[in-house]
Amino acid sequence: MEQLCYIHFELLNHKTQEGYWATDKGLQVKHLPEVISKSKGKTATGFYNIQTQRFRLFSYSEQDWNSLFQEYIFHDKVTDKFYYLYLLRILNAINTSKFQSEAFKRAIHKQLTDYPTIQEWFIKDLYKYVSFASLNKQELILPILNEFGYDFKVIEPRLLTDAMEIIGESFTCRELGIFNQFRLIYSKIQQWKKENDYRLINITSQAHNEIIQLILWLNDLHSMVNMSIIEKYFYYLGINVRTLIIRKLFEEHRNNNHSINIGWLETLLNSKRKLLADYQITLFGLRPELNLSLEILLDAIKSYADKKTFLTLNGVIDIAIQQSGSQKIKINLDSKRVFDTCNGGLRVNPKFNGFLLVEYQIATNSTLALDNFRERIDIAINRMKSLKDLSYDDIDYAGYLINELNDSKEDLPKLLLFLKDKYPANSWSIKDADEISKCLIPELLTINKARFTLNSSIETFSNKEEIKENIINTLNEWTDSDSKEEWIISIQNKELINRILKGFYVHNTGESSQPFFTDWKDIYNNLKNNLLRPTDICYGNLSEKKHHITNKNFVWCKHQPCFRTAIEHKQSWKDYKLTDMLNILGHNIIEDKGCGFIANGEYNKFVDIMLKAQKIVDRLQCKECGHILFPAKRSKGNDSNEYTYYHCENVQCKEYHQEIYINHCFNCKDGIIDSRESKRCPNGLCICPECLTCCSNDFFDRMANKYLSSNRLVPQWINNRLGKGHKDLHTLFCPKCGTEFDDTHTECPSCHYKWKIANYKRRI
Ligand SMILES: [Zn+2]
Ligand SMILES: [Zn+2]
Ligand SMILES: [Zn+2]
Ligand SMILES: [Zn+2]
Ligand SMILES: [Zn+2]
Ligand SMILES: [Zn+2]
Structure with missing residues (x-):
């Protein structure tokens, strides 16, 4: 049985470039058409046969169009944000030499005859999606659509065509879709600037075209552009360039050419053109996901400017739920875009x-x-x-x-x-x-x-x-x-x-006089792209004591002392992160501690919250219907007032309003406890998949005390468990299969489940 899918190359080893091709559902593809196997960075849309593990490209036959249209017509358009994914991808990637208009027409005709009710919207939808495609493709499709009684015109934005002409691409212009034209203009000007190309002078001297102005501005070749230009083209650009626009605005604020207005930025991010970002994700992304980094960045800046604190966990989860519009979607908080990331630091060789x-x-x-x-x-x-x-x-x-x-x-x-x-x-x-x-x-x-x-x-x-x-x-x-x-x-x-x-770092290597420190930043720079850089966010914990040997300050980074953090005042505005933007607005939250800059406690708390929130939103999907889960009530168990209970609000779903508990393990702070997956110990507590913590005497004592301190009767279920905490009984339970064993084990004797955090680190 064949199913529509798109495939991409999943890189496993950065150095050797080894990996495999996978479908968007994560299935591994064994057999590929010749053309694809060479182009690892690309994606392709077509059909996948689960039995033969064979992928074939879309063939433009009547039958393939029928399958594609069927998939679109019957797709759940309410709960799936990217319901148009395959249709949009195919229409925008049409191979004009293979396209057969008769087959296309017959397939449309068949759908309209079989399902007369779709008449209203089906062809209009086709027009909408094909309007992002190249002029050549539009001219191929529109006459066919118009045969069904419409008068659709090709979409060819004048200013964009002019801009393409200015950069000398008037010929390729006809072959590229609208988003690709923007991408080409950006990369061409950027490249010319890098190579100091003479053609740049021609452009800068006659930059009357808005699009060219905007791109020149992002390359420091034009003064501050009109805000309406930014508003107009913001969502025609990809997430990286959109991020640059925000950063550049802060730079202009720093240089007194612009005044940052958070309200205006919020309107910019939430403009009705935001839909264009979704189309780009569908066309270019390896997997469709919602990137919320800019929304969170702005909210964080606003929150800190107002109250000197950042977002709470609930605040971040609220943004995620609100932006996903209760649809089935993967959410990427993309913290690396907001925070400084570790550059390896200065660490022990x-x-x-x-x-x-x-x-x-x-x-x-x-x-x-x-x-x-x-x-x-x-x-x-x-x-x-x-x-x-x-x-x-x-x-x-x-x-x-x-x-x-x-x-x-x-x-x-x-x-x-x-x-x-x-x-x-x-x-x-x-x-x-x-x-x-x-x-x-x-x-x-x-x-x-x-x-x-x-x-x-x-x-x-x-x-x-x-x-x-x-x-x-x-x-x-x-x-x-x-x-x-x-x-x-x-x-x-x-x-x-x-x-x-x-x-004292003693080990007999046989070699001698290796330096104590290694500057990993230099190593990563010298090796260029051959080495995968660390991607963790830098928010090292400043050690209270100086280093016991070197007598210098240091932070703990990845369980190692690090003598230089990655947080810094950036050389280039292109690298601006949250700390720089706040600094520009007059809120300095970083301080040099003799081992690099360290941000204040609020910042470190916020990084923690973002990492935690990502783990939670990864699970915020109803397993039954795919809807996003909404917070059901606040937890009574802890004082932090964080969301811990969620439920599905889809009335048609079998799991409607069934409470789900999702929270961080309070012991290791690393594992996520999800009541849908984690087994419970005989005392009724969920078992942490990372450290196997379930309950302790102390835990039940605290529960009992809560009742006693408010003069209430301790419930029977707590009374029965006093003194029977599993931690104190040195009893562990497997979070996967529930098997009981003692705490000398390092894997489950029954299902061989191995957990991350060794027993000695267990503490409640
Ligand atoms: Zn580091
Ligand atoms: Zn660091
Ligand atoms: Zn549901
Ligand atoms: Zn844990
Ligand atoms: Zn227990
Ligand atoms: Zn087990």
């Missing part, structure tokens, strides 16, 4: 071998005896034989050790002599790192002590004296000693040894 050197004292195992030494030699030899990927030197060394050990098999004193010779008592060795010696532990050798000494790499720091002092003080404090150069710790004290290894 992963190859840096540490501020300390570590050595281990290895000694012959004192429990070696006549009745066990042969067996133990065999274990060690077997271990050595199964070592993989050894260098030639190591293979030699391992061979030599195996021979020596084999020779000692008949003679315990000989073995002891050999081991004492190789690993003399009271001598220190960094050989712990070496895989070969490890094979002898613990049967033949034991590690007794670890010794830490200062690493010479400290000498490369400008504040080396300060650093040395910090290290010495910290180590003396931790080991309760008064040493200046070496710290010896018994191997039994594993916690302390691990703490030192981690805290």
Whole structure:
């Protein structure tokens, strides 16, 4: 069975460009027509056969047109925002040499005969969608539509055609749809500016055309344009250029050429031309989604200017629900457009071998005896034989050790002599790192002590004296000693040894004098596009203490200390984000803390809210009918007054007004608990899919106290559960299948579900 679809290339590996072709429903396409398989960035519309996993292009036969028209006529136009998706895409991508007017006409005729009621709107709709297509395509289609009794005229905006002529594209003009013409004008002028092209002078000297003026303005080649021009063309441009327009307006405000008026910007974003943005998403997007970043950016600016706070979670969700118009749609809050994103920062080089050197004292195992030494030699030899990927030197060394050990098999004193010779008592060795010696532990050798000494790499720091002092003080404090150069710790004290290894970045790489910091920004710039940049939003937590070694301020970014944030005053207006725009309006919310700029607490709270809101709106769809879910009531369980209960408001839906609980896990703050998916523990609480938290004694105590403090009777269901919290009983339940197991497990013994956050991090 064939179904209409469009396909796109889903990139899996940024470096190797590996990936696969998928349909808009996410199905993997195995067989593609020759023409497509080479053009990975493109999308194509056609038919997909689920059984054969074969995709074919739309063929312009009468039968294909009939299938397309049927799909459109019967599509649910109330709940699906992009109900016209396939029709719009096909009409705008018509291959004029393959198009057969007779087949097209017969198909329209058939629909009109089969369903006379569609007469009113069907052909008018076709006209509407074809009017965004190129002149050539319009001229092909309109005469056919007019045969059904209409008098449609081709749409050819004069100013746009002139603009195309000015940039020397009057010929391609006929082949491009309206949105593509805008895109071409923008990219051509941008390219000319980059290459300092002589043709630019011609244009700038006679920029009487509004569209050209607007694009020149966005390239810093024209003074502030008339606001009506912006209003008129805003939604003919893609989201990236629309973002640039907003940024440039703030730049003009900064230069006193314009005065930002949030009310005007709101009208701009909500103009009736907004529909054009939807058409562009349908035509160019890999998957149709609503991008709300600009709406949220404006609301955030307004909110901060008025009240010195940003949007609440409810506020963001309200915007999402309001903008989606209760239709079935994926919502992208696109936070990266609003906030500064991490540029890698200035972080510890992963190859840096540490501020300390570590050595281990290895000694012959004192429990070696006549009745066990042969067996133990065999274990060690077997271990050595199964070592993989050894260098030639190591293979030699391992061979030599195996021979020596084999020779000692008949003679315990000989073995002891050999081991004492190789690993003399009271001598220190960094050989712990070496895989070969490890094979002898613990049967033949034991590690007794670890010794830490200062690493010479400290000498490369400008504040080396300060650093040395910090290290010495910290180590003396931790080991309760008064040493200046070496710290010896018994191997039994594993916690302390691990703490030192981690805290001073100690690892035996064999290499030396790698720098402590790596400036990832430089690395990303040098590698150009070969490396996927981090895309996380930069809102590092400033550490309360200075760094214990370098004595400098730092933030925690991705669980690593980072010595330079990505928040900054931008060099170019093209990079303006929320913080810059607020700054231009006189609200400075960032401050240099000696490790880059850090924004105020309100900002960090807002970033948190946006990330949380995205996870929630991803789930705001009724599983039964696809409608967006509306907040049902405020949660009584927490004091934050956030939406946590939602329901479907589609009266025809089976799930109509059925309450759904969607909230963040209050323990790990990462997992999303969705009552439609999460299993419940026997106490009736939803289980977090990320950390497996369900309930604790503390939780039921708090519930009971809420009643007691307001002089109400504690309900029976709470009373029955007091002291029976699963956290305190060390009992876990699988969020997928509900199986009970104890908290020593790291995966569900029944369905093998693995969760992200390890047990030791559990805290309620
Ligand atoms: Zn970072
Ligand atoms: Zn950062
Ligand atoms: Zn529903
Ligand atoms: Zn959790
Ligand atoms: Zn529980
Ligand atoms: Zn399970």
